Amino acid sequence: MATKTTVPVVNDKQAEIAEWIEAFDEMIVAEGPQQGEDLMEALRARAREAGLSAQNDVTTPYKNTIPKHDEVPYPGDRDLERRIEALLRWNAMAMVHGQNKKDAGIGGHISTYSSLATLLEVGFNHFFRAKYGEQPGDFVYFQGHASPGVYARAFLEGRLSEQHLANFRHELRDTPGLSSYPHPWLMPDFWRFPTVSMGIGPLNAIYQARFMRYLENRSIIERTDRKVWAFVGDGETDEVDTLGAIGLATREKLDNLIFVVNCNLQRLDGPVRGNKRIIDELEGVFRGAGWNVIKVIWGSDWDALFERDHTGLLLKRMEECVDGDFQAYKAKGGAYLRQHFFGKYPELLTLVEDKTDEELSRLHRGGHDSLKIYNAYKRAVEHKGGPTVILAKTVKGYGLGTTEARNASHQEKKLTDEGVVAFVKRFDIPVPEEQAKNGKPWKPADDAPEIQYLQARRAELGGYLPQRTVKPFDFTAPTLEFFKEWMAGSKGREVSTTMGFVAMLRNLLKDPKIGKLIVPIVPDEGRTFGLESVIKQVGIYASEGQKYIPHDSDMLLSYREEKDGQVLEEGITEAGSMASFTAAGTGYANYNVPTIPFYMYYSMFGFQRIGDMVWAFADSRGKGFLMGGTAGRTTMLGEGLQHQDGHSHVLASTVPTCLSYDPAYVYELVVVVQDGLRRMYQENEQVFYYITMYNEDYVMPEAPANLDTAGILRGIYKFKPAAKGAGTVQLFGSGPILNEVVKAQAILSEKYNIEADVWSVTSYTELRRNALETERWNRLHPAQPEKKSTVVEALGNAQGPIIAASDYMKVMPDSLAPWLGGRLVALGTDGFGRSDNRENLRRHFEVDANAIVAATLSRLVREGKVKAKVAEKAFADLGIQTELGDPAKR
Secondary structure, rough: OOOOOOOOHHHHHHHHHHHHHHHHHHHHHHHHHHHHHHHHHHHHHHHOOOOOOOOOOOOOOOOOOHHHOOOOOOOOHHHHHHHHHHHHHHHHHHHHHHHHHHOOOOOOOOOHHHHHHHHHHHHHHOOOOOOOEEOOOOEEOOOOHHHHHHHHHHHHOOOOOHHHHHHHHOOOOOHHHHHHHOOOOOOOOOOOOOOOOOOHHHHHHHHHHHHHHHHHOOOOOOOOOOEEEEEEEOOOOOOHHOOOOOHHHHHHOOEEEEEEEEEOEOOOOOOOOOOOHHHHHHHHHHHHOOEEEEOEEEEEHHHHHHHHOOOOOOHHHHHOOHHHHHHHHHHOOHHHHHHHHHHHHHHHEEEEEEHEEEEEEOOOEEEHOOHHHHHHHHHHHHHHOOOOEEEEEOOOOOOOOOOOOOOOHOOOOOOHHHHHHHHHHHOOOOOOHHHHHHHHOOOOOOOOOHHHHHHHHHHHHOOOOOOOOOOOOOOOEEEHHHHHHHHOOOOOHHHHHHHHHHHHHHHHHHHOHHHHHEEEEOOOOOOOOOOHHHHHOOOEEEEOOOOOOOOOOOOOOOOOOEEOEEOOOOOOOHHHHHHHHHHHHHHHOOOOOOOEEEEEHHHOOOHHHHHHHHHHHOOOOOOOOOEEEOOOOOOOOOOOOOOOOOOHHHOOOOOOOEEEEEEHHHHHHHHHHHHHHHHOOOOOOEEEEEEOOOOOEEEOOOOOOOOOHHHHHHOEEEEEEOOOOOOOOEEOOOHHHHHHHHHHHHHHHHHHOEEEEEEEOOOOEEEEEHHHHHHHHHHHHOOOOOOOOHHHHOOOOOOOOOOEEEEOHHHHHHOHHHHOOOEEEOOOOOOOOOOOHHHHHHHHHOOOOHHHHHHHHHHHHHHOOOOHHHHHHHHHHHHHOOOOOOOOOO
């Protein structure tokens, strides 16, 4: 009887799998990588539905994302581009090198650009568009330390002269100079974005890309293919700002955003991840967040090695190494690489036996290979549905001889004479021998092939970058008449300045001329500030609209999200909100649209939390209104140490273009906002405003018929003269503490027969700036009659001591002391906050009416105008505890 045989089913399974793979390959060839990604996502979703494990690795093998067979040919003249890049490398190096030879210690950086040059040049020659029709072009956030390379390109383009380069980091000479890093304040026609304070550039780039979509979805600007490119250092990703908002880019599907991370494996002092691989780490972070990740690790000269390696041993060896190893392989040369990298496995030594040590040392990393970079950029700009990050592996100090890939490369400012010669030889730089010997910048004639090619490429892409051009815009600020409803007071009702502001904002949003330009921004505190009505009126911006029915849809003030919504409700992120404020506040320059941001937030979490971003905003020549809500150390009752603000005005005063105001009443706030709109947008002044708002309800007085609007804006005006004749004491008040000052005025008059004038001080900062400016003028013009500062002129012949109280630190009124002849007594809220009600908080910090009265009497005793016994009895009557410790230390 014949034995029955069975055919193993495994062969059938393998054949079936092979057929599926073949079909998948054919589909990719026919329809492209994106279709492959879509299919894989669909299959993963189906596997999850079927209850199968469908884990998706967040890291991929340590090789290029785009295989050689998927690359498209390079469209440019690679030989000419190489020569241009060589010239740029020379001029960037010569600029820093030469400056430090003649001015030791002036600083500058040559290693960052040396690693970044090819990454930038492929962009400049083929991708960075200066305009899209009549619309502005791409936005590029350059690595700040690479600024010499950007200057070098502008020099070849004819936009900067040799004199400019000779005065790099010399801005205070009689000839044109160049700022150390990207600074729009210092070079307003050149730089768009300040980036050298690391982490700020990437964060701002994300929110810039989102703001671009915001303007497009609200039909304020035309939709284009414009991209936001952010060049980021791998060491910079340690800054929490750099990676902190990458999830937003995914949620918002920002396919107009491209990060290029320059992975030269070194931060300022050494390896970024000496014991790990930073590219693996970043790939996991970005892929996990949903970004399209493209790795450019190995140059084209590695392709042949990969093709000859049929065992996978080369990739295995690469994945055994950490970044500390890769740094050493570049720093120590080809023989070291042969021994320590290839030498671990005999098969790998055989793989490179036909190569010299010199050839091994020249094996390129992907970030120095224009073909690899071009394909990555092309894939990035064509990607739809989300942001892309390109992780490009480079060498810090690339080509700089003994500096290359070494820990100290970031601090290198100049080369030895031998190093300069080696640099010229390394890149075959077409610079005359004499020029090379002297280490000076050099530019070929305008008709040289390199210059002709460079100019042609930029012409094809619409013009030069970076470039900041501000086109004139027509803007007429509303007059005070527009705000008359809020100048009329609250008619006996108790309201807060915050509520007054929200009502004003709603009216501005309705204005047919400027309403659409208003950009309300809030970090998840809209209800705290009473913005429900604004949300209902104009909606919260949501790029996909509202996909759900809100639970409060049947209520009058329901939660409303719209694709064309106007409010940017950012969630719990002051840094992100400030990035949106920056994008909106520079819209007049970047989009030719004078958008007007009003950013409302807890005053405590503004300058203190994101002060560096505020400084960058000022550098960017930003405009807009920072509205510090729930302000004050004692007005913000109940919250305590973490939330109560007594110092934001101190911090705001450090920013030169920030005009800060502390209004007590809504009519004062109206005057400041109206004048801000006029100065920033009608007159195009490069300033912005910080205005504190409060959550304390009290009756808002009507603006007097003879309102001193000029005094409000200058920082001081007489609010309430003494009731009986001329005041013998001057009381200064700000914000809600002005009400305490008014109470103190009444107590002094009624109980102690002392008459006082009450002054509203709306801005100590503006008063001090004016006093300093006046003092300087007087100092420089000794033969001219002395001018009087605003505060001295306003006080005129007012007599007696000055008692100044606010909800802020004593340093605010103290800042005027030099011009007040020793008359000033400052009361303020130095120290940590406490959890309690306003009455007890103000008593604790000694800024309530009784404390103001006590301070007045004490000063009058010292001046011999009141007897000590009268003051002592008054202290007892007022409940002043004289032996308590200083609240600043309790």
